[in-house]
Amino acid sequence: MSLNDMSNNLTDIITRDLDFDEDKKEIIAYAIETSLLAILGTLLLILFALIVGALKAALISAVSGVLLRRFSGGAHFDSPTKCLVIGAIIYSALGVLGQKLAEFNLVSDYMLWISLAIALGIVWILAPVDSENKPIHSKKLKRNLRGLSIGVVLITFVISILSSNSLLSISMSLGVFYQSLTLLPIFNRRGGG
Structure with a gap:
């Protein structure tokens, strides 16, 4: 049974005694x-990160990257399953990388700041990146999403400056840097916003 079938079945159960039209049922099915x-993506990330022994760093990278993605958009796979699996693998790998870089003190503050400056430049120029399935037509929405994306990068920059926790700074920076790379036209058919 696919997730779509499961969400439709749950919607039918939830709305069985309610007088909802098809539009309302579709909204509920989408939310489910x-x-x-x-939930599945989070569980998959936790599983992979536990397997590679980098749970904390992977979760930090994922939260910062996903937060940026929420506003910036970025590369899309042709199915949610591919997105979940590949995302869990990439963020687990970033967790391992962040953990090793912090453990062996291989990253200076300047390296983090340069990577975040590159991320800021990419976000400034390209965000938000929409998809063929969900194009962004409103100029105001595009401007707001770009501003929020820039804000996420700047907050990450401030945290990396103020934090004495190198694992936090490195993992956040890796998540934001990776997510900014998904905005590049090479990963998107439509290019930037």
Whole structure:
């Protein structure tokens, strides 16, 4: 049974005694499917990160990257399953990388700041990146999403300056830097916003 089928079945159960039209049922089914995907993605990330022994760093990278993605958009896979699996693998790998870089003190503050400056430049120029399935037509929405994306990068920059926890700074920076790379036209058919 696919997630779509599961969300439709749950919607039927939830709305059985309610007098909802098809539009309202579709909204509920979408919310259920989105929630199931988020839960499944989180569990998959936790599983992979536990396997490679980098749970904390992977979660930090994922939270910062996903927060940026929420506003910036970026590369899309052709199925949610691919997105979940590949995302869990990439963020687990970033967790391992962040953990090793922090453990062996291989990254200076300047390196973090340069990577975040590059991320800021990419976000400034390209965000938000929409998809063929969800194009962004409103100029005001594009401007707001770009501003929020820039804000996420700047907050990450401030945290990396103020934090004495190198694992936190490195993992956040890796998540934001990776997410900014997904905005590049090479990963998107439509290019930037």
